[in-house]
Amino acid sequence: MRAATFHSFGDSVHLEDIDDPRPAAEEVVVRVACCQIGGDIVKIMAGHGPVRDRERFAFPHTPGYRGAGVVHAVGAGVQTLSMGDRVVINGFLNCGECEFCVSGHDNLCRHSHMLGIDSGQPGAMAEFVKVPARAAYRIPDRVTFEQSTLLPNIALLVHAFRRAEIDSPFTCAVFGCGLVGTAAIAVAAALGATEIVGIDTAPAALELARACGATTTVDGGAEDAVAAVLAATEGQGVDVAVELVGLGETIADAARSTRTLGVTLLIGALGETTILFSDYYRDVVQREIQLRACFGKGQQDFVEAIRLVKSGALDLSPFPVRVHAFDEIADAIETARDPSNSDIHVVTF
Numbered sequence: 423m424r425a426a427t428f429h430s431f432g433d434s435v436h437l438e439d440i441d442d443p444r445p446a447a448e449e450v451v452v453r454v455a456c457c458q459i460g461g462d463i464v465k466i467m468a469g470h471g472p473v474r475d476r477e478r479f480a481f482p483h484t485p486g487y488r489g490a491g492v493v494h495a496v497g498a499g500v501q502t503l504s505m506g507d508r509v510v511i512n513g514f515l516n517c518g519e520c521e522f523c524v525s526g527h528d529n530l531c532r533h534s535h536m537l538g539i540d541s542g543q544p545g546a547m548a549e550f551v552k553v554p555a556r557a558a559y560r561i562p563d564r565v566t567f568e569q570s571t572l573l574p575n576i577a578l579l580v581h582a583f584r585r586a587e588i589d590s591p592f593t594c595a596v597f598g599c600g601l602v603g604t605a606a607i608a609v610a611a612a613l614g615a616t617e618i619v620g621i622d623t624a625p626a627a628l629e630l631a632r633a634c635g636a637t638t639t640v641d642g643g644a645e646d647a648v649a650a651v652l653a654a655t656e657g658q659g660v661d662v663a664v665e666l667v668g669l670g671e672t673i674a675d676a677a678r679s680t681r682t683l684g685v686t687l688l689i690g691a692l693g694e695t696t697i698l699f700s701d702y703y704r705d706v707v708q709r710e711i712q713l714r715a716c717f718g719k720g721q722q723d724f725v726e727a728i729r730l731v732k733s734g735a736l737d738l739s740p741f742p743v744r745v746h747a748f749d750e751i752a753d754a755i756e757t758a759r760d761p762s763n764s765d766i767h768v769v770t771f
């Protein structure tokens with residue numbers, strides 16, 4: 423089969439033939455229709471970012487963990503999928519057996535791997551990809567393959583709002599309106615948020631935030647974000663503030679924007695956070711703000727994300743998806759690495 427490969431860390435991408443995958447028990451092979459290229463592809467190819475264990479890389483390496491396509495072959499024992507099913511892949515591969523997996527916290531699996539990063543198998547930037555059957559989810563007819571590559575992000579936010587344990591209707595503020603932030607806005611709207619404040623510094627991000635359901639948008643570079651959130655909520659603050667940047671300043675702003683007894687969801691992790699609440703810690707304590715860290719998504723979050731889309735409660739059409747031909751994958755990677763470009767890039771096969 424044809425696949426995108428790189429032969430060492432720091433190498434550029436190649437298109438070449440590698441062996442077709444064959445499904446083992448409890449696995450399926452998916453004929454890939456498309457695969458999303460995230461901004462992290464450049465870090466992965468350089469051996470940084472999501473790459474936790476460089477030793478698990480076997481070169482030539484085929485990346486890609488956000489793929490979608492049609493079930494092409496089914497291994498022994500697979501009950502949930504059949505050949506011809508349209509599916510999206512959850513690239514976060516859990517073991518299914520550890521104490522977190524068996525207790526419904528499979529997003530925290532002790533033995534997790536990422537498809538196309540450290541799974542020891544070729545990823546989805548190829549004609550075919552092999553995955554455990556439990557990592558492939560049937561998608562609704564109304565969703566295109568390209569749109570379905572957004573479902574992992576939707577599931578991530580479904581998980582985050584589940585962590586908030588909030589009843590609808592509720593009010594919400596989202597700090598950072600990139601791809602994950604706008605997914606947060608779309609999920610908040612689908613779950614019954616009545617007021618959604620989107621904060622970012624990029625005009626295009628704020629425009630997309632409005633298209634996804636933000637009722638108020640705030641230019642965080644020009645305006646006081648906390649004051650704007652308080653103004654939108656009669657001075658109370660929001661029930662749920664979602665922090666997607668991961669910097670001390672924005673975490674503090676998110677907590678200060680949360681109403682007394684409300685929830686601040688911590689999702690952003692730039693890895694540079696060293697100072698939290700330097701001036702606001704007492705305020706956070708005295709108002710019993712609940713800080714809840716959120717990581718990844720589990721199987722039930724994926725199922726709920728698909729249900730929201732299937733029911734029509736969540737519309738994926740506002741998200742700007744740019745499609746690239748597989749032969750032009752090198753150009754697509756260059757385009758996707760530009761941080762000022764907020765489009766979602768997918769390559770098709």
Ligand SMILES: [Zn+2]
Nearest residue numbers: 517520523531
């Ligand atoms: Zn596990």
